[in-house]
Amino acid sequence: MPEFFKVLPPDDALAKLFEHLPPRAEPETVTLAEALxxxxxxxxxxPVAVPAFARSMMDGYAVRAQDTYGASATLPAYLLLVGEVPMGAAPSVEIKPGQCALVHTGGMLPPGADAVVMLELTQTAREGEIEVLKAVAPGENVLRPGDDIRQEAEMVPAGHSLRAQDLGGLAALGITSVTVARRPRVALLATGDEVVPPEVEPALGQVRDVNSYAVAGQIQRAGGVPVRAGIAPDRYETLLALARGALAEADMLVLSAGSSVSVRDMTADVINTLGKPGLLVHGVALKPGKPAILAVCDGKPVIGLPGNPVSAMVVADLFVVPAVYRLQGLAAAPARRAVRARLTHNLPSQAGRVDYTPARLVSRAGELWAEPVFGKSNQIFTLVFADGMVVTPADSNGLSAGETVEVRLF
Incomplete structure (x- = not known):
């Protein structure tokens, strides 16, 4: 077994995990309504060009651009109005020299026309005739076929997390189903004689299972399917049997608690029994979350979380979430949303360690401030009352009040 608690920087720890976990995915087809x-x-x-036909980009008159050359407010061009283009139908008129047709935003450009004059730049000269007060160039105010996307052009690459606008693009192309990566199943196994389900009234010395539900939310947001595998007691054979069973039915296993230094700590031994290469990292230069365990067992990631909820969620954010994306074919997790804010209090730290501090965002005189929510790593409500995390980098001895920092939003 590797030397116990030889801590690695978070980035190095993740890289070590990924050395043994190449991006991979299994395909499945979902409907457009399920693809977000x-x-x-x-x-x-x-499969087609969008738009499929030349369309007007505004209300106005479809014209031949050359018929407007030299037009001005003092010397307008006069054009004969030959009809109106109906919305949702092909034009019934063709524009010939000296003619125009009324067209609405999104309407199809009639044959013969190559530009649209804005309604505001025209006026009625007499019945059936308009004055054009400004010249237009060919293609002006017109969306040409394929201007939005060309036929056979790549809309999105493989390994792309589909956004709301992507669904709109698929709909515009008439694509009603899409092949996506199957959502990986992630088994969550809580451990500890003191841990009871949330619906149970805990006795003195017992605590409710917070981590299985908090981390399940993180997994679900990353596209995984959390599968709660229950609570294992602090007995090696029972823990091993439950861990083996949970991993056999899932693509990934997350063990909550049991990764802190203790004579009753069996997590590392259990993980090394689950498959090769086994335990890769035991200890990360991180606060909170130092006693994290990272492993790959016969191709499946296995991650041991500290028992304290804040530590567990920090470790899950740094390692579980990227692994879930990895199992969907992404080389890395999508960029996190973050904001810049000024710090309200000093945050002392220790060089060589990355610190994560919960913070709430407050506005003062129109300026955004990050107010640390101080507490211990076993206090879940430090996260409940926070909007994100302030990260103190490893090369820093701390952050000063008034300093502008990045807040990673939840």
Missing amino acids: DRVTYAPVRA
């Missing part, structure tokens, strides 16, 4: 936040298994190409 799903990861594409293969590139999606446009």
Whole structure:
């Protein structure tokens, strides 16, 4: 077994995990209505051009641009109005020299026309005739076929997490189903004689299982399917049997608690029994979350979380979430949302360690401030009352009040 508690920087620890966990995914097809936040298994190409026909970008008159050359407010061009283009239908008129047709935003450009004059730049000369007060160039105020996307152009690559606007693009192309990566099943096994389910009234010395539900939320947001596998007592054979069973039915296993230094700590031994190469990292230069365990067992990631909820969620954010994305074919997790804010209090730290401090965002005189929510790593409500995390980098001895910092939003 590797030397116990030889801590690694978080980035190095994740890289070590990923050395043994190449990006991979299994395909499945979902409907467009089910595709939000799903990861594409293969590139999606446009089966048709959008738009399929030349369209007006505003209300106005479809014209031949050359008929407007030299037009001005003092010397307008006069054009014969030959009709109106109906919305949702092909034009019934063709624009010939000296003619125009009324067209609405999104309407199809009639044959013969190559530009649109804004309604505001025209006026009625007499019945059936308009004055054009400004010249237009060919293509002006017109969306040409394929201007939005060309036929056979790549809309999104493989490994792309589909956003709301992507669903709109798929709908515009007439694509009603898409091949995506199957959502990985992530087994969550809590451990500890003192841990009881949330619906149980805890006796003195007992605590409710917080981590299985908090981390399940993180897994679900990353596209995984959390599978709660129950609570294991602090007995080696029982823990091993439950861990083996949970991992056999899932793509990944997360063990909550049991990774702190203790004579009753069996997590590392259990993990090394689950498959090769086994335990890769036991200890990360991180606060909170130092006693994290990272492993790969016969191709499946296994991660041991500290028992304290804040520590567990920090470790899950840094290692569980990226692994879930990895199992959907992404090389790395999508960029996190973050804001810049000024710090209200000093945050002392220790060089060589990355610190995560919960913080709430407050506005003062129109300026955004980050107010640390101080507490211990076993206090889940330090996260409940926070908007995000302030990260103190490893090369810093701390952050000063008034300093502008980045807040990683939840």
